[in-house]
Amino acid sequence: MQLAKQNQEDSKIFPALLQLEADARHSEDLVALHYFIVNETRRLLRYQHAVLLTVTTRSPYRFKAVRISGSTLLDRSIPKIHYIERILDSLSTTNLRQDPMAIVHDQLPQELQQDWQILTLSFPLCVNLILPNGCLIGALWIEREIAWTEEEQFLVKRLASTYAHAWGYFEKNRKFDAWFYSKKKLGIISILLAFFLLIPIQHSTLGFVRVVAKDPLVVTAPIDGVIASIPVEPNQIVSQGEMLIRYEDTSYRNEFTIVEQALVVSQAELKKVTQSAFQDEKSKAEIALSKAKVELAAIRRDYAKEMLDHVTLLADKQGLILFNNKLEMIGRPVKIGERLMEIAEIGKLKFRIHLPVENNINFTIGAPVKIYLDTDPLHSIDAKVTQIGFRAEAVPGEMLVYTIEAESVEEMSHLRIGWQGTAKIYGDTVNLFFYLFRRPLAAARQYVGY
Known part of the structure; x- marks a missing residue:
């Protein structure tokens, strides 16, 4: 119990x-x-x-x-x-x-x-x-x-x-709350935070980069017409004097034939008037007019001959020929002065950087740049800014960008035109506070209107 x-x-x-x-x-x-x-x-x-x-x-x-x-x-x-x-x-x-x-x-x-x-x-x-x-x-x-x-x-x-x-x-x-909320500790934290935010760092920004030719020879359309054929291929090495483009020449050839026949007729009329002038005083007065007609016909013949000579576009220098899709160009009508191709000197390359407006920072000519190409993202190429665009331009994707050009301080023979990647541009030295809060401050300024 x-x-x-x-x-x-x-x-x-x-x-x-x-x-x-x-x-x-x-x-x-x-x-x-x-x-x-x-x-x-x-x-x-x-x-x-x-x-x-x-x-x-x-x-x-x-x-x-x-x-x-x-x-x-x-x-x-x-x-x-x-x-x-x-x-x-x-x-x-x-x-x-x-x-x-x-x-x-x-x-x-x-x-x-x-x-x-x-x-x-x-x-x-x-x-x-x-x-x-x-x-x-x-x-x-x-x-x-x-x-x-x-x-x-x-x-x-x-x-x-x-x-x-x-x-x-x-x-x-x-103990943690007492330490954190004590005035002395808050003062120490504030001083350390202020010191930390004032640490100087080099400002940097990112942009899209492409390898392009340096100082290429621009090939433009010499005459109005329709492209008949392109005997070269993109990225092909061409020699000086090699044919690049051939126009449809039917209209120019017919025009040359017509003006050439007109010149023959004018010359025959001048000869007739000259012979008649020995017997007819009236014919002497027509000699000057016939000579002017011959000269005008000769000028038209020479112009037509020059236009006919331009139906074949030749390379002015040796280099790498650069243009877009060959099939899209054949059969397309072009205007005189229209940009068609570029001839780049082999080994002379540069970087063209598209920097978004919102990523723009303060930097100058000669600013250092790190290039990271998509073909080799683990290695960088050292470069320096050589040109800064002052006007924002629209690019595909409805984005406003500044065009920046840079040149490598290293050998660039292993690079190919058209390679793309990311460029990191280094600007002035700023404190950490500005580096962290630049965009929020800019957004706030735009929002409040000041």
Whole structure:
């Protein structure tokens, strides 16, 4: 019967222990936890009075009461509070264990035994609150009129471990908050942040880059007409005098034939008038007019011959011929002066960079550039800015860009015209604040209108 009663009591204790531990961990803050420890522990253990103390100094340990049971405020004028603190201070060098320690009159130092009557209860028990890392953060003092059993001391030890763990969590956050929100620390953080934001760095920006020919010879349409054939291929090396384009020559050839026949007729008329002038005075007056007609016909013949000679477009220099789709050009009518091709000197290349307007920064001629081509993105090519466009131009994709040109400081013979990639242009030295907030500040200025 007695065993069954004992089992029934045990079955109630352990759920209460688990609930008490859970409630302790769910305390809102450190103050609430302290109040919980000295008052709510009664749900599991019977005692008349409890005092919670915190460690104020180490080496040696010194304790200070922070909460007593049955009261919302701690009155430090109570002699008993100071006496308990003195007892724990005297035991701190020898009592750093986790097991609860019963406080016995005869085991206290002589000066503390004289004030034993201050304790109104006969059986005080003290347990240290130690973190998992072994750090002592406080102690719990509980006392009552009857002796403590081994089972109760086990529960006290278990609760002390739980309370220490919860206390350590709040203490860590409280120390961080106190450090972060203190005026001195805020001042230090502000100074460090200001110093960090004033660190000088080299401003840089990114743009789209393409390898193009340097100083190419532009081939333009010499006459109006329709392209009949193109005997060369894009990126082919051509020699000086080699045919590049042939026009449809039907109209120019017919025109030349007509004006040539007109010249023959004019010459025949001049000859006739000249012969008649020896016999007819009237014919002498027509000689000057006939000569003018011959001269005009000759000019027309020469012009038609020049146009006919231009139906074949020849290369003015040796180099690499550059143009777009050959099939798209054949059969297309072109106007005189229209850009058709380029002849690039082999090995003379440069970079053309399209820099978006929103990415524009302050840089000058000679600014360093890093070129990362898509064909070899892991290696960069060093270059320098040689020309800066002052006017933004629209490019496909409805984007406004500045055209920047740069030349490599390295050998470029291994590059090919048309290769693309990314260019990183380095500008003036600015502070980190400007580097990070340039775009947000520009967007804010545009938004507010200043």
